[in-house]
Amino acid sequence: MRASRRINLGIEELASAQCVSCEDAKPFTVEEAQEALRPLPGWTLKDGIIEKVFHFKSYLAGLGFAYSVGTIAEEQNHHPDMLIGWRRVKMTFTTHAIKGLSQNDFIMAAKAELAYLAARRSDPRNG
16 A cells, blocks of 8 residues: 555544555655644654654653553554653654655654553653
8 A cells, every 4th residue: 555645634633544655655845744743742853753752750651651652663563763761752753764754654653642642641640
């Protein structure tokens, strides 16, 4: 299945989408990436990547969040780079196959956002 380029999606619609092979896709332009980031609070665009630092009240809460996103990434076959620190997780997405950003990066960022919201709901001390 070829990756489609849909930019004006809400977070729920993005999060419900599935990652697909995108080796023949063209990377998002800066303008397309900025538009695709609109529903993703706190995510920033930098040099062909999107990234966000998520904050937690404990190291273990951040570790649990990273594990949950890792599980989703395995299911979607699209993996972030994650740096786990004390009470924070820095998450970065890019699509190495096209040397830039694809729809998959924004889909996974939305899935990470919903995982973060779920973690905060399950333990209100997080966030």
